[in-house]
Amino acid sequence: MHITPISGRFAIDLRRFALPTLLWLVALAALLSSPRASSDLFLRHAIVDPPFESLTYGIQAFTWWDHGFAGRDLDWIQRMVFSHVKQTFSWEDIQVEPHGDFLVGRGHEILNELERRSLKLIVRLSDAPEWSHPSVTGVRGVDYLDAPPDDLADFGAYCGRLASEFRGRVAAYQVWNEPNLAREWGGRPPDPAGYVALLEVCSEAIRTADPDAAVISAGLAPTGSYDATVTPDDLFLQGMYDAGFQRYVDAVGVHAPGFSPPELDPAEARGGHRFFSFRRVEDIRRIMIANGDAARQIAVLELGWTTDRINPDYAHFAVDEATQADYLVRAYAYAASHWSPWVGLMSMIYIASPEWTEQDEQYWWAITTPSGYTRPAYIDLANMAKYCGDQFIPARAPDSPEALGLVPVYPCD
Secondary structure, eight states: OOOOOOOTTOOOOGGGSOHHHHHHHHHHHHHHHSGGGGTOTTOGGGOOSOSSOSSEEEEEOOOSSOSSOHHHHHHHHHHTTOOEEEEEOOHHHHOOSTTOOOOOHHHHHHHHHHHHTTOEEEEEEOOOOGGGOTTOOSOBTTTBSOOOOSSHHHHHHHHHHHHHHTTTTOSEEEEOSOTTBGGGTTTSOOOHHHHHHHHHHHHHHHHHHOTTSEEEEOOOOOOSOOBTTBOOHHHHHHHHHHTTGGGGOSEEEEEEEOSSOTTOOGGGSGGGOTTSSTTHHHHHHHHHHHTTOTTSEEEEEEEEOOOOSSSHHHHTTOOOHHHHHHHHHHHHHHHHHHSTTTEEEEEESOSOOTTOOTTSHHHHHOSBOTTSOBOHHHHHHHHSOEEETTEEEOOOOTTSTTTTTSSOOOOOO
16 A cells, blocks of 8 residues: 655646546536436446455455465455455566566465465556566666566566466456556656556456456555656546546456545545545546446455554554554445445455564554454454345354354355
C-alpha cells in the first residue's frame, strides 16, 4: 500500500485530458437525476456474469520465499474462513535473464499448499526485472519501485507462460499495481494509455492460455496530488476508459485504504477530499456507470487501516489496534449490505511478510506480525459473520472449536 498525501501542487490542468475524459461528469449528472437513481444508484441490477461471488474474502500473503512460515500463514488464512489468497508472482524472480528459463517450481508448490487447504489463488503480475527496461534511469527502490518493460512483448510472454503453466489452477490475475504513481512506472509520469497497452498484451496472453482465469486491472492509489509523479485515481481511471481498457478485463481493480470510519460519506471526508474515505469505491463505480460499464464488477485489491505511529507519511491517519479491528469488520459488513453484487472480491492487507520490521510501513497495515502475533483485527475478522453469495456463515465465539482450529473449517466460497 502506497499513499501519496496531498501536496501544494494540486492544480488540475484539464487541458491534459481530451473532451471524452470529462463526459462522464455529464453522464453522471444525468444518472443521478433519473427516477431509478434513488432506488438503484449503483445499478446493481446491471451486473452480468460476475467473476466473483459477492462477497469473496481474500487477503494478501507473502509465501514465495518460504522462511519456514508459509504453511503457518496459510493455516491462519484458512482459519479466517477466507477463500482467496493474493500472492505476487514477481517477474524478476521467475525470469531472471532475458530469454532465460521460467522458474515456476515455487508457484506449483504454493498452489499445492493452497489446494490442500481448499484455498484459491489471485496472482499479482508485476516487478519487472531490470533487464526488461534498460531505458529506465535511476536506482530501483530509491527512484522507482517498478517499471514497465521497453518491449511489451516480453511482458506478454511472462503473462502467457504463467497462465499456461497454471491453467485451471489460478482464479484471477491482477495486472500490475498502482500505475497512477510514477514510482510504479519507472519514475516517469503516469500514463493511462501506456498502462492499457501493457494490460492488453498481458490480458490477451492470459485469455489465450487460460480462458477461465479472470483478469483484473491494477488497483489505483487514491490520492489528492496531481503532478508529474502522480495522477488522481479517478482521472487515471477515466484515462483508461478513454483508451478502451474495459475490453481487456473481467473486473475493475481498486484500492480502498482506510482514512476514516468505513461508513463515512465521501462528501464528509476530511478537507473535502473524497479519497480520504473507504467509500471512495463508490466514486469509482460512478465512473464505470458513466462510461457504460455498469455490467462489470469491481474487485477491491487492497483494503486496510494502519496502526503506524512511526512513519510520518502514515502516522497522521493511524488508528489503534482495537479500532483497526473494528473498522475492518464494519467495512466488510458495509460492503455486504450496500455493494452487492457490484463488488465481488475484497482482498485486504496483509498477512505479514517474515522480512518486515517496524520500520516498514507495511508492517503496520498487517493484521499479523512476522513474530507470530495475531493482532485483534485478525481475531475479529476470523470470527465475524460472512456473506458469500447465497451462503451466510454466522459469527462465532473466539474460543469456539472452529476458531481454535480444533475442527475443520471450510472457506466462505
